[in-house]
Structures are given as C-alpha cells and as structure tokens.
Amino acid sequence: MSDLPALRQKIDSLDTTLVNILNERARVSLDIGAAKRKDTGADETAEVDVQVFRPGREKEIYKKLTRLNSGPLNDDSLHAIFREIMSASIALQKDVSIAYLGPPGTFSHQAAYKRLGDSVAYVPQKQIDDVFDAVEKGQTTYGIVPFENSTFGSVVETLDYFIHTSVRVRAETYLTVHQCLLSNSKLDKITKVYSHPQGLGQTQKWLSAHIPNTKRIAVKSTAEAAEKAALETGAAAVCSEICAELYGLEIVEANIEDLAANTTRFLLIGAASDSPTNDDHTLITFTVDHRQPGALCDGLKVFKDYGLNLFKIDSRPSGQRPWHYVFFVECSGHFEGEDIKKALKDLEEFCLDIVVLGSFPNQRPE
CATH class of the missing domain: 3.40.190.10 (Periplasmic binding protein-like II)
Incomplete structure (x- = not known):
C-alpha cells in the first residue's frame, strides 16, 4: 500500500511547526524593533527613524544559512526563502518603501525586489534624480540606483547626482542582466x-x-x-x-547581451550608512587643485599608505566650472574605522571638498 497519505500527513505536521516557528521569529523581530526604539529614548508611539534594514546583519545571516545548509535545498533557494522571511519582519517593525527607476519591470525594480523582498512598498520614479529626491525629502525610506555595469561601465547619471546629494550609500546588490x-x-x-x-x-x-x-x-x-x-x-x-x-x-x-556574464551593480541609498562589519567598502568623493602637479597622485597614495585597497576610481565634471572634476574613489574599510579616519585627515593636505558618500558591507560576487 502507498505511503503517500502518511507522507502528506508528515508535511502537514511540518507546516504547522513552520507556521508556529515563523510567528515566534516575527515576535522576536518586533522585540528587536522595540529595543531599537528604546535605545533612541523614544516612547512606543513616537515617530523615530529606526533603521530596520541592516545589510550587515543580513549578510551574517546568509553566511550562516550557507554554513548550516546540508540540502537538499540549494543555497539560492534557501536564501530566497529567508529573503521573504526577513522582508516580512522588516514590514512588521516599520512601513518601508523604496524608490526605483520605473516603470515596473526595469532592472532597478528587479534588483530592489531581490534585495528587499515582497513585503515593502515599491515606488517607481521617472528618472534617477527622482530616486535621490524621494529619499532626500523623506518620501521613501530608501532608494536604489544603478551604479555600474560589467559590460558598459559606470552609470554617469548616478555619479552626477551623487555629487550634489545628502543621501548615503547603505548597501550594494548585484543583478545578472539578460537583455x-x-x-x-x-x-x-x-x-x-x-x-x-x-x-x-x-x-x-x-x-x-x-x-x-x-x-x-x-x-x-x-x-x-x-x-x-x-x-x-x-x-x-x-x-x-x-x-x-x-x-x-x-x-x-x-x-x-554582448557578454554572457553581464552584471549590473546597484547601490541602495538612505539617510545613513549601516554600522561596520568586518568587510566593508567606503565611497568617497573629492576634488584637487589641477594647478598643483601630482595632487591626484599624492591623494591616491594616502590610501596605499594606510593599506586601503582601491576598487573603483572615476571622475565626472563638477558642473561648477570648466575642466574642474570630482573624483570618486571606492576603498576597503568603513568610515568609522581608524585607518580611514586617518587617511581622510591626511587626504586634506592634497585634496579639496572631501565627502564620504557612505560605507556598506561588501557583497561583490567572488
């Protein structure tokens, strides 16, 4: 006789256990939200900017899941399941919205969904600068913008808006792009x-x-x-x-697509960066006095002196006067770390208008 009824009964029992465990996890996430509010000194009804999306913490969870996973679920499937679990937990703690370059169906939309799941609100914007504006004005909690592509390089619109924004980079995510x-x-x-x-x-x-x-x-x-x-x-x-x-x-x-491994890197922006992890990147902009020979070279050498690896160097016209450029540098480390603090101090000798656009956990695919 088939054991199918018994197997289905076992599935039903496991589902009951899963529902109970998921709700227990959700209650703990609410307790975490309450603890965060308590740390700010706010009462339970006050409107405070509690950061419920913690990319560093999520990175730790995904690493733990990979370490614990013995199959038959593969890591990608397990991560996708927990993406939705964490998305639901975020929504329980706070109404979270994210602006993206719309309309629905863009790669920005897909990248945002991949990172934040189904339980947050997605707000399409007509242009990339509208994404920055939505976050700056507090219309959305976060925004996501395309930063660079493995085939076609930097997204210059995004670089240009970073020059004049008050938002900070909070996370990065990568999306394989099939055109x-x-x-x-x-x-x-x-x-x-x-x-x-x-x-x-x-x-x-x-x-x-x-x-x-x-x-x-x-x-x-x-x-x-x-x-x-x-x-x-x-x-x-x-x-x-x-x-x-x-x-x-x-x-x-x-x-x-011309390259099969075509991948776009997106940055998630918000009011503030996340706290340090053991593997962060920091994005910095600065200008130099082009009349001073070797100023850029001297500035870049500062990063080497402090053992800070450089992952990206770019430049864009400042928009202030002809032939005046803003340089973008992405280096290892977090801006709260002592090495970067010292490097930024030394950088002042050679560079002008230094701005830290944010620090974020390294998610670069290996």
Missing part, C-alpha cells in the same frame, strides 16, 4: 529600437550584427522602452524578459 529584444513585429520589420543607454551599450554588437540599419533611441528606462515598443508598429525594445508579459510584447530574441 532581450521585444517587439510585436518580426525581426526584419523592425525599424527602431528603444532602450536605456546602458541597454543599448550592453547589446551594441548584437544589434550591429542582426539589425544594423535600425534607429537606436535612448529613453529613461528599459521598461519605458517596452511601453513605447508596445504602441508602435515596427518598434522594438531592449529590456528584460519580464517586460514581455507586463507590456504585451513578444520575445523576438533572448539573451542578446
């Missing part, structure tokens, strides 16, 4: 292609090889590209597969 060509027209009937500049840049070899004579039109987001392609005969969009269902388009060709 698709979506349209309701056949490939040989496509006359124009819409996408974000990054989307066009990440697929330029494929586009040149397969539809070289089509007009390429840059728009504010990949999902906006899908919206436009859905309304125009002969139009296509370079965007994510999810946009096909969202905007009623067909997948003409999937995975058209």
Whole structure:
C-alpha cells in the first residue's frame, strides 16, 4: 500500500511547526524593533527613524544559512526563502518603501525586489534624480540606483547626482542582466529600437550584427522602452524578459547581451550608512587643485599608505566650472574605522571638498 497519505500527513505536521516557528521569529523581530526604539529614548508611539534594514546583519545571516545548509535545498533557494522571511519582519517593525527607476519591470525594480523582498512598498520614479529626491525629502525610506555595469561601465547619471546629494550609500546588490529584444513585429520589420543607454551599450554588437540599419533611441528606462515598443508598429525594445508579459510584447530574441556574464551593480541609498562589519567598502568623493602637479597622485597614495585597497576610481565634471572634476574613489574599510579616519585627515593636505558618500558591507560576487 502507498505511503503517500502518511507522507502528506508528515508535511502537514511540518507546516504547522513552520507556521508556529515563523510567528515566534516575527515576535522576536518586533522585540528587536522595540529595543531599537528604546535605545533612541523614544516612547512606543513616537515617530523615530529606526533603521530596520541592516545589510550587515543580513549578510551574517546568509553566511550562516550557507554554513548550516546540508540540502537538499540549494543555497539560492534557501536564501530566497529567508529573503521573504526577513522582508516580512522588516514590514512588521516599520512601513518601508523604496524608490526605483520605473516603470515596473526595469532592472532597478528587479534588483530592489531581490534585495528587499515582497513585503515593502515599491515606488517607481521617472528618472534617477527622482530616486535621490524621494529619499532626500523623506518620501521613501530608501532608494536604489544603478551604479555600474560589467559590460558598459559606470552609470554617469548616478555619479552626477551623487555629487550634489545628502543621501548615503547603505548597501550594494548585484543583478545578472539578460537583455532581450521585444517587439510585436518580426525581426526584419523592425525599424527602431528603444532602450536605456546602458541597454543599448550592453547589446551594441548584437544589434550591429542582426539589425544594423535600425534607429537606436535612448529613453529613461528599459521598461519605458517596452511601453513605447508596445504602441508602435515596427518598434522594438531592449529590456528584460519580464517586460514581455507586463507590456504585451513578444520575445523576438533572448539573451542578446554582448557578454554572457553581464552584471549590473546597484547601490541602495538612505539617510545613513549601516554600522561596520568586518568587510566593508567606503565611497568617497573629492576634488584637487589641477594647478598643483601630482595632487591626484599624492591623494591616491594616502590610501596605499594606510593599506586601503582601491576598487573603483572615476571622475565626472563638477558642473561648477570648466575642466574642474570630482573624483570618486571606492576603498576597503568603513568610515568609522581608524585607518580611514586617518587617511581622510591626511587626504586634506592634497585634496579639496572631501565627502564620504557612505560605507556598506561588501557583497561583490567572488
């Protein structure tokens, strides 16, 4: 006789246990929220800025899960389950919202969802600067912005807005990006292609090889590209597969990115950075007096002197006067650490307008 009924009964029993354990965990998370409020000196009804999203703590949890996991669930599946458990716990403690470059279906939307799960509110914005504004004005708790791509490099719009913002980097996340060509027209009937500049840049070899004579039109987001392609005969969009269902388009060709390992790095921004972990990165901006020979070289040497590894160096026009640049440096360590404190002090000898944009746990894929 089949043992299926007994196995189903065991599943039912385990589900009951899971529900009880999950609710017990949720109650403990509420106790943690109350303890955080108590530490601020606020009463239970006061509106205080309690940081319920702790990327450093989450990193520790994921590492522990990987260490404890003996299967048959793989690590990715286990992490996805706990992502939703932690998302629900965050929502229990505080109403959390995150601004992203919309409309729904953009890679920014997917990256935010991957990081914060289903229980927070997602607020689409028309442009990247609107994401910064939403966080600065307190309209959303957090924001997420594309920072750089492994194929097409830095997202210059994001760099430019970091020059004039008061927000701070709180976390980073990486999203493997598979670009698709979506349209309701056949490939040989496509006359124009819409996408974000990054989307066009990440697929330029494929586009040149397969539809070289089509007009390429840059728009504010990949999902906006899908919206436009859905309304125009002969139009296509370079965007994510999810946009096909969202905007009623067909997948003409999937995975058209020039590099198979195409990955975009996103930064999660908020009012403040997280507390130190044992593996952090810090993002700093500064300017130099270009009339002083070797000023930039001297400034960068400071990081070497304190054993701070450099992961990214970039520059953008300051917008204040011609040929005046703001330099971006990402280094190892947390701004509360003694090495970075000393380095920043020494940096003042060679650099001007030094700003720490934030410190965050290192999540770079190995």
